[in-house]
Amino acid sequence: MNGLIATLIVVIVVLLVVAVIAVIMGVRARRVTPEPPKRPTDPFHTGDQDSLRGDPRALRAGDIVEVRGRTYTVRGTVRLSEGSWHWSEHLLDDAKGGQVWLAVEEDPDLILSLWTPVADAGQPGPKTIDFGGRTYHSEESGSATFRSEATTGLAEQGTVRYHDYEASDGSLLGFESYDGADWEASTGEELSRYDVLLYPTAD
Secondary structure (H helix, E strand, C coil): CHHHHHHHHHHHHHHHHHHHHHHHHHHHHHHCCCCCCCCCCCCCCCHHHHHHHCCHHHCCCCCEEEECCEEEEEEEEEEEEECCEEEEEEEEECCCCCEEEEEEEECCCEEEEEEEEECCCCCCCCCEEEECCEEEEEEEEEEEEEEEEECCCCCCEEEEEEEEEEECCCCEEEEEEECCCCCEEEEEEEECHHHEEEECCCC
């Protein structure tokens, strides 16, 4: 009888020890916060280039822009919106009377393009336009709202119609009409991120 009681006491003690260990392990498990899974990163993200060459999305009047070694000052900016799509066009001045426009958009990757106003390009509408020795094909058209900052030659806000064309070699031809004015044409080219170097100077 005494042996049976002794055995029961040993079993109870063992069960108590196991229960205590289980409780302790459970508490420790709750205290340890699992690490969130590492999310894959985009190998083409421009973060490093933005830190080295400046962020084109943050451009504003007064900033200095170097495009392929040529230096410009941002005179003003047009911010455009069409539904959920937003982009910017910056008026650049080279201090010698030369002016071009730098377009900055995300679709979803960062896209930079440089535009130079031209005359005698005709009117938008046809599927193809021959100009400057190239045949441009209609790409997209639409309308957007805009607001103007600093010096752009435009009203503070309004609407703009646009019609974009592209040649087989990637050359661009664009038309814009602000607030119902005559169409204005520009030829353009897409820039590499390495073509543009920014020096933010605005306060």
